[in-house]
Amino acid sequence: MLDILQYTFIQNALLSAVLVSIISGFIGSLILVNKMTFLTGGIAHSSYGGIGLAIYFGLPIFFGASVFAVVSAILIALISFKQRHRIDIFIGLIWAVGMAIGIVFIDLTPGYNVDLMSYLFGSILAVSKSDLIFMAILLVVILIFTHRYYREILAISYDSEYATLRGINAKGFFVAILVLSALAVVVAIKVVGLILVIALMTIPTYIAELSSKSLYGMMIKSAIYSTIFSVSGLIVSYLFDITSGASIILIAATSLIIFLLFRRIKR
Amino acid sequence: MNCILKAKNLYFSYSKESVLEDVSFCVEERDFFAITGPNGGGKSTLIKIILGILKPQKGGVSIDSSLDRNIDFGYVPQNTNINLEFPITVLDVVLMGNGSKHKSKRGLLSIKYSKLEIECAKHSLKKVGMENYLNNKISDLSGGQRQRVMIARAICSHPKILILDEPTSSIDINGQKEIYKLLKDLNKELTIIVVTHDLKVISNYADKVLYINRKGYMHNLDDNRFKLDRDGHFCEVELMQMLGAKDA
Numbered sequence: 001m002l003d004i005l006q007y008t009f010i011q012n013a014l015l016s017a018v019l020v021s022i023i024s025g026f027i028g029s030l031i032l033v034n035k036m037t038f039l040t041g042g043i044a045h046s047s048y049g050g051i052g053l054a055i056y057f058g059l060p061i062f063f064g065a066s067v068f069a070v071v072s073a074i075l076i077a078l079i080s081f082k083q084r085h086r087i088d089i090f091i092g093l094i095w096a097v098g099m100a101i102g103i104v105f106i107d108l109t110p111g112y113n114v115d116l117m118s119y120l121f122g123s124i125l126a127v128s129k130s131d132l133i134f135m136a137i138l139l140v141v142i143l144i145f146t147h148r149y150y151r152e153i154l155a156i157s158y159d160s161e162y163a164t165l166r167g168i169n170a171k172g173f174f175v176a177i178l179v180l181s182a183l184a185v186v187v188a189i190k191v192v193g194l195i196l197v198i199a200l201m202t203i204p205t206y207i208a209e210l211s212s213k214s215l216y217g218m219m220i221k222s223a224i225y226s227t228i229f230s231v232s233g234l235i236v237s238y239l240f241d242i243t244s245g246a247s248i249i250l251i252a253a254t255s256l257i258i259f260l261l262f263r264r265i266k267r
Numbered sequence: 268m269n270c271i272l273k274a275k276n277l278y279f280s281y282s283k284e285s286v287l288e289d290v291s292f293c294v295e296e297r298d299f300f301a302i303t304g305p306n307g308g309g310k311s312t313l314i315k316i317i318l319g320i321l322k323p324q325k326g327g328v329s330i331d332s333s334l335d336r337n338i339d340f341g342y343v344p345q346n347t348n349i350n351l352e353f354p355i356t357v358l359d360v361v362l363m364g365n366g367s368k369h370k371s372k373r374g375l376l377s378i379k380y381s382k383l384e385i386e387c388a389k390h391s392l393k394k395v396g397m398e399n400y401l402n403n404k405i406s407d408l409s410g411g412q413r414q415r416v417m418i419a420r421a422i423c424s425h426p427k428i429l430i431l432d433e434p435t436s437s438i439d440i441n442g443q444k445e446i447y448k449l450l451k452d453l454n455k456e457l458t459i460i461v462v463t464h465d466l467k468v469i470s471n472y473a474d475k476v477l478y479i480n481r482k483g484y485m486h487n488l489d490d491n492r493f494k495l496d497r498d499g500h501f502c503e504v505e506l507m508q509m510l511g512a513k514d515a
Contacts, residue, residue: 033353150378155363158353162344162363162420165318167337212354213404216378 004238009125013244016127017230019135020191020200025208025223026142027184028201030177032209033157033218037202039076039178042091044185044194046072046098051119052105062134062186069182072098077175122193122245124234135187142180146219149173154215191230192245203252204229207259229255271296271331271458272317272428277483278325279312286312287323290483294428294475299451300460301473308480310462311345314432317460318342334427341421341457343414345432351406357416358401361388364423391419395449411442415449422453429453431461435468447472 004010031040047069054064072094080087106116118126146153152173155163160170188197208222233248240247270293279287286309294300302310315321317328319336330336341364365384380388392398395415405413414434421429431450435443443465450459451472463469469476478484 033350147378151363151380154355154359158350158355158360158363159344161320162342164320165337165340165342166363209352209354213356213402214354214359218354 009127012127012129012132013124013234014231016124016132016135017191017234017248018227019132019139020188021204021226021230022223023135023139023142023184024188024201025204025221025226026146026219027177027181028205028226029208029215029219029222030146030153030157031181031201032205033215034174034177036178036181037198038088039080039091040181040185040201041198042076042095042098043069043072043178043182044189044197045095047182047186047189048102048119048194049098049100049105050102052102056105056109060130062131065186065189066183068098069186070179073178073182074175077171077178080174081171118193119189120193120195121243122189122191122196124191124244127190131187131190138180138183138187142184145176145180150216153177157215192248196245196249199249199252200226200230203249203256207256210259210263225252225255268293269295271334272328272460273330274313274317274326274328276326277313277316277323277328279309279316279321279323285481287316287479287483288481290326290479292477292483292485294458294460296427296458297454298458298460298475299454299473300458301469301476302460302462302479303464303466303469303476304479310479311432313479313483314430314460314462317430338424339427341424341426341429343417343421343429343431343434345436345462353405355405356402357392357397357405357408358385358388360405360416361391361419361423364388364391364420388419388423391423392416394422394453395419409442411438411445414438414442414446418446418449418453422457426457428458428460431459433462433464435463435465443468 005014031037047065050065050068051061052064053059053068054061057064076087076090076094079090083090115123152163152168155166155168156170156173160174164170184201185194185197188200192200204225205218205222207225208218212218212221229252230248233251234244236242236251237244237247272294274290274292277287277290278285290309290313302313304310312321316323318340334340362380362384365380365387389398389401392401395418397412397415397419400408400412400416405416408416418429418431418434421431429450434450435446438446447468450461453459454472461468461473474487476486478486
């Protein structure tokens with residue numbers, strides 16, 4: 001089995017799985033403690049609009065998806081400041097409208113028959129070198145952001161009203177977290193696809209949260225769990241010839257169930 | 268009167284509904300200032316105006332020029348049971364209260380707090396009797412213990428005024444007594460503003476009481492007119508009468 005490691009596309013796949021896992025460990029933790037899971041789901045799906053536009057105008061797909069996702073994230077953030085209690089409506093709206101835009105523009109693209117499935121469920125074996133560079137840069141930005149502003153992030157996540165009173169710009173950090181989440185979602189689409197991206201962001205982080213005493217510990221642990229799930233999912237998908245995104249998520253979900261059962265027994 | 272915090276003819280409404288009308292009061296240094304009144308009467312709104320979270324439509328709250336809201340106001344919010352599952356230790360919660368006074372220079376990738384900040388947080392925890400729980404997860408504490416931690420967070424920046432919004436609403440009787448004993452103790456050093464429904468607390472601890480039901484009615488408790496009845500409690504109507512709030 002080890003001889004497959006000599007293929008570049010397998011090396012790229014493994015490397016991207018690790019990079020995306022660390023990204024989703026850090027960002028997923030912030031999403032979970034800020035209760036933004038559904039919000040991120042909306043952004044993930046709306047980014048399909050960016051994919052469609054990028055294909056129609058012949059732009060790099062990562063670029064199109066990123067811009068679209070970031071704009072959706074900022075839009076949702078601004079709406080949530082005004083309409084906190086009705087935000088679910090707008091998330092649903094962005095979720096569906098984004099996808100609709102993507103489908104329409106792909107339909108309009110002449111002679112191009114895009115494989116929708118590869119965006120819905122990921123296409124980890126098609127990761128290119130430039131994809132890897134994009135992932136690595138995003139990881140570095142996320143690591144600097146979460147370390148440099150750890151206190152501020154901790155304060156606004158735990159109690160944003162109190163953080164505001166202490167002079168922290170809670171809204172600014174909320175927008176920053178959402179924008180980074182949007183970019184994290186875009187790179188994770190490559191690995192697990194936009195339908196499964198939420199599971200990758202939440203399952204390892206939820207396991208980590210239950211066993212952590214600090215937000216930082218939670219981020220480190222979920223990055224590790226995430227890496228284990230995605231690398232083993234990749235191996236399983238190779239051995240049984242199944243879709244990698246789905247096998248990664250099923251391994252993560254099974255682990256969550258086992259973890260919860262053990263917790264129950266221990267009590 | 269030397270007011271360190273003064274409200275003058277305060278008016279506030281959420282869209283069309285008027286919440287506060289013509290509320291004026293003065294808080295002096297070292298006061299134990301109680302705010303009471305029915306639910307929906309505007310107590311929490313008033314606290315938010317004092318803290319600067321909400322802006323009144325008319326009138327305003329002025330604070331002594333030597334005070335800085337970010338440092339000199341300690342705040343204990345009403346519901347401290349939010350985010351219970353959050354992975355955070357007692358020490359980390361208290362460290363959040365650090366004002367900019369102790370803000371150390373941080374490295375680009377360092378998430379560590381300075382020794383000075385940690386000493387300061389430990390000192391606050393000692394004051395509230397929670398020094399043995401430093402590394403406990405916040406979710407492992409009882410309601411009363413958690414409230415003490417929130418008070419430690421609020422006094423961590425050495426504020427001049429401590430503001431508490433119903434600090435004992437979710438705590439058992441013994442825990443409540445201890446919280447108020449602690450507040451009385453802290454009152455030796457700082458001014459306390461507390462929102463409470465508990466009339467026993469008002470009569471035992473407060474020097475001034477502001478009854479808020481859209482309008483505000485001030486009462487000074489120095490003159491001993493304000494005493495508990497034989498059963499050890501009074502009803503709100505009597506309190507309102509004492510405060511001259513006849514139309515409320």
